[in-house]
Amino acid sequence: MTDSDIADPGLAQAGVRRVDWADRAMPVLRAIRERFAVERPLDGLRIAACMHVTTETANLLRTLQAGGAEVAVAASNPLSTQDDTAAALAVSYGVSVFARSGVDMDTYYRHIHAALDLAPHLVVDDGCDLVNILHTERLDLLPGVLGGCEETTTGVLRLHQMAREDALRFPVVAVNDTATKRLFDNRYGTGQSTLDGVIRATNTLLAGKTVVIAGFGYCGRGLAERARGFGAHVVVTEIDPVKALDALLQGFRVETMDEAARHGDVFLTATGNRDVVNTAHFAVMKDGAILANSGHFDVEVDVRGLAGLAVDVQRVRPHADEYLLEDGRRLVLLCEGRLVNLAAAEGHPAAVMDMSFADQALTCAWLAATHEGLAPGVHQVPDHIDAEVARLKLASMAVDIDALTPDQADYLSSWRSGS
Template identity: 80%
Template sequence: MSDIADESLAYEGVKRIEWADRAMPVLRQIRERFAVERPLAGMRVAACMHVTTETAGLIRTLQAGGASVALAASNPLSTQDDTAAALVREYGAEVFARAGTDREGYYRHIHQALETGPDLVLDDGCDLVNTLHTDRTDLIGTVRAGCEQTTTGVIRLHQMALEGALRFPMVAVNDTDTKHMFDNRYGTGQSTLDGIVRATNTLLAGKTVVIAGFGYCGRGLAERARGLGARVVVTEIDPVKALDAALQGFAVQPMARAAEHGDVFITATGNRDVVAAEHLAVMKDGAILANSGHFDVEIDVRALQDLAVEVHRVRPQADEYVLADGRRLVLLAEGRLVNLAAAEGHPAAVMDMSFADQALTCAWLATAHATLDAAVHQVPKEIDTEVARLKLASMTIEIDTLTAEQEEYLHSWRLGS
């Protein structure tokens, strides 16, 4: 039995889902293929993901492949109640998600999704898998394998595997080129700045934007902030990534120094306390704080609360913290994912590739799970290549192919220079 806010919102949800579907041609092609091949026939899937119109496209594709799907929200602030209603009423999925639910409701929904006894699990941040391995070990026996689609989640899975705690194979869908190169770089880059602008109506041109982390998400953020006229400062702990940022022309500084002159701060690291009390203590009046990492721990919100003498909601998804010395710091989306809480997340055209990776990986796992050990695995290269090929075709872009002679040359060691 689903748990959603208002089933009467289904009509509006269907309209939005159909609009997103127009920009997801790769997933549409896979859905049509799945409807014929039925690679997931009889399988139960439990997913903990953002309940958005794009995710609805993935759920419908899995259903076309023969799966029954139970969906819980991976972030209460990103849940679209009309999408949840449409998935339940019009598309026959089980959904456990309400916009703005509290922490207790969040985990209750994860438990409800798991109680369907899934064969496969899809996670966005590893909370569902973590719950299986801590509170619901009684259900692990039915799970054959799963997928994780975030950097943060993959980090947690690798640690579980390192400690020997992981009980079934998980595939790092996040690590495919068509996911992290495009979703993280182009999707996060655009949607995060979209969320910041919607929440604040600030002009980024001329501002100093400090970006914590120069992985694929950080790169996309830095590129797009510079394109909007901002002065970009990057903070990093990895010498190679810091060097990459510097050679691309970005200023690279420790957060302690950047904190003194930044106007907008964006975290995208997958770690906690990236913006800590000592940084908050030296920020200028009016500084804007936004998080684009998965969990709301990258900005130390508790430290910010301790420093504040007053807190005001100045705009939707924007809270102004007034400090004892009169400085005002503006926290967006309560420190949660700003692109999904204050905007609409990645454009559907980006999620088209990410969810195509998910769908094809699920179909592969339906049979391949028996050959995999309880570890973190990579998506087969041919799946990544197929998604890119379908995307190029949908864009009417053609590329070259190797001749027989070129193929022979690449696979021979006998031919010299």
């Protein structure tokens, strides 16, 4: 077993079976792993990752290893670790793993430091915590870091803030912003897995209920589409007029949170911002309203504010805490305000993470080859990587598409043809 901090090494074989199960639904990443094993684009490199330790992540880390990298991983959320997957990585796959489900915040950050002790050349981050610690507490490691990847909207926002302040010291690729990640992982993955988490945590019937979704980016759009599919009445809240108009023209009701708080049954946040659902909203909510978050950090629902209003808190189901308010109303908070799809469910389906993690793997290889020509800052995934992942996914699904004829290609590249 590698140098690791995991819950139970005895879970390794169960974890291997689950990792193999996920691998069956990840043909693109598997094809890249086979290519990496021959080409070895990451030979001699050390990679530190801060990610949700799930079966899908395990298959990404195996792919980076196949490319020649030495890999260490810490969890990117205290509640999202699958302990059997962590055991499989440490015992059977040779990855240094610092992740246990349900750790406190001190342990969470200690684990990130432990992964950084690898002195990485490349970093793969999920929420920017690892990059943040590199720039605030582990400055000694910065000269050795060639570049990194970030796969969340929240993390990319933080990176752009760092870049604007000239604080970011190496190039980081915004994998989150590539189409094969954003259009599918954020939309279809988040939509399905978040509602899966809500249903597992509460066993509530969504049909006929009013589901309020804060944020209509790609994640919020996926949530709204899936909730409507379950028969829910969907209300969207937004601060962006263009996104609000988009939601309205797609047939969703658009309201302020102040309005929606009065009649919503289930509240789902996906904004990347804090205090989106706050004490003013708790004061007018229905008895029994359910609060859940699908954003990266546990700040979108004002958990401390809710606790301050409560006269009693009871855990009524494994991932559901019921807050009793002074007037007798009960509000149900799922997963302590953390990512409901990873704490109460299993995260995105492997079939959609196949593309996101294929983007990650190919981007790591691209960074290894091109980092010397990249300035510190936030960079986009090259278009050819995005297109390659999409082509591989279509091929794995036995789908063919058309190709331009020479005349068509010439027409599109010329301005001389008139009407």
